[in-house]
Amino acid sequence: MATPRKPSLIEKLSKKVFLFIWFFVKKTNPNTARRLLYWGITDQAFLTEVPRDPILQTQALGKTFQNPIGISAGFDNSFKYNDELVRIGFGFSEFGTFTYHKDRDTAQTYFLPRQEAILVDLPSWPNPGIQYIQKQLIDRRRLPHIAGVSISSSLEVEDKDNKEFYTMLEQDVLRSVQLVAPYCDFITLNLSHPTMPITNLIHVPFQLASLLRTMKDHIQRHAPILTPKLVVKLPLELTDASIPLLADVFMQEGVDAVIIAGFSGSKSQKQRLGNSHMKGFVTGRPLMEPSTLLLSKFYQATKGKLPLIASGGVFTGEDAYRKICAGATLVQIHTALLFKGPDIANDINQKLALLLKQKGFKSVNEAVGSQYF
Ligand SMILES: Cc1cc2nc3c(=O)[nH]c(=O)nc-3n(C[C@H](O)[C@H](O)[C@H](O)COP(=O)(O)O)c2cc1C
Known part of the structure; x- marks a missing residue:
């Protein structure tokens, strides 16, 4: 476990220099700033004192999280x-x-700085393959904190109504599950890509139920001692009618948490941003309202019995607090890190702790779902 400690004067200075340069690069070339950020966070200068306010400790997925703010896939x-x-x-x-x-x-x-949004153009999930990841996980078996692995299937088929597709899909997902199950705290079945065939599962509840059931069995079989939890990530665009159906499937099949939600693939969302002509899915600030609404509907549909993980548009401690009140136990961020830089998690956590105290809550868990709408 990385021990929080006070940074030295040199470290403080070097961090300030980095942030100064990063800030200017971000203004002119956000994609370079993104690469710079990856380089910057490996510097020891970022070994900063992480606030460990006990109010932020969160119970979820059978574990104690030091704080509820996570980095999303x-x-x-x-x-x-x-x-x-x-x-x-x-x-x-x-x-x-x-x-x-x-x-x-x-x-x-494509960064849209005024809207604090990104258009992400990706026809599939670029990645080095699950076998490479298994090796990395084994090499670093003692993970310093709670880590999940998001998996999907890049299977392409012409006919998604063909039963064979679902059999092949199941085999493809299970062979990935089996490789990583012993080495992580949770496995996410990622159904959030707006156009990949696997996402079609959300429209075929009995096939989804069958896959989740076999995933659970497989996880248990391949990691009987430190069994990772099963999480599902949903896309943002869901019909109201599908919410109770999906909620029932998840609860019946013993899914441990649901991430709500991924990118927006909707044309109207891009139109609102004035970028309907551009390729890609929307992330960032514009997702805050629609994903919080979906979260709240899911909280209602599951009567608070299924832990929810918020993703979409969180930039501040206030945003995280709203997600928690709307029903999230944990909150993920991504775009905010690229726009605001490496202090974002600490900033959000500090403000969140303050808000929880001001509103009279003793813990994050106590605030979950306190104001769902
Ligand atoms: C550059 C980029 C790459 C992403 N890649 C993935 C991915 O591989 N898997 C996934 O589930 N979500 C992916 N996402 C979606 C995020 O995990 C998150 O759900 C989404 O961006 C909404 O959260 P945000 O507004 O905090 O960014 C990606 C987002 C961005 C910006």
């Missing part, structure tokens, strides 16, 4: 920055998304 899809993410204040990380075979595609990111 896509920031680290080669499992390189585990220690660094703890150092800069995250309470947990989700790595990936990984598929069985490596995928050489790269995500194109």
Whole structure:
């Protein structure tokens, strides 16, 4: 476990210099700033004192999280920055998304600074393949904090109504599950890509139920001692009618948590941003309202019995507090880290702790769902 300590004067100075340069690069070339950020967080200067306010300790997935703010999938899809993410204040990380075979595609990111949004153009999940990740996980078996692995399937089929597709899909997902189950705290079945065939499962509840059931069995069989939890990540665009159906499937099949939600693939969302002509899915600030509404509907549909993890548009402690009140036990961020820089997790946590105290809550868990709408 990385021990929080006070940074030395040199470290403080070097961090200030980094942030100064990063800030200016971000203004002119956000994609370079993104690469600079990955480099910057590996520097010891970011070994800053992480606030450990007991009010932030959160019980979820059978564990105690030091704080409820996690990094969501896509920031680290080669499992390189585990220690660094703890150092800069995250309470947990989700790595990936990984598929069985490596995928050489790269995500194109277009920053929209005024809207604090990103258009992410990715036809699939670029990643080095699950076997590579298994090796990384084994090498770093003693993870310094709670870590999940996001998995998906890049299976392409012409006919998604064909039963064979679901059988092949199940086999593809299970062989990935089996490789990583013994080495992580949770496995996410990622159904959040707006156009990949696997996402079609959300429209076929009995097939989804069958896959979740076999995943649970497989996880138990391949990791009988430190059994990781099963999490599902949903896309943002869901119909109201599908919410209770999905909620029932998740509860019946013993899913341990649901992430709400991933990118927005909707054209209207891009139109609102004035970028309907551009390729890609929307992330960042514009997702705060629609994903919080969906979260709240899910909280209602599951009567608070299924832990929910918020993702979408969180930039501040106030945003995180709203997600928790709307029903989230844990909160993930991604775009905010790219826009605001490496202090974001600490900033959010400090404000969140303050808000919880001001509103009279004794813990994050006590505030969950206190104001769902
Ligand atoms: C560059 C980029 C890559 C992403 N890659 C993934 C991914 O591989 N898997 C995944 O589940 N989500 C991925 N996401 C989506 C995020 O995990 C998150 O759900 C989404 O961006 C909404 O949260 P945010 O507004 O805090 O960014 C990616 C997002 C961005 C910006």
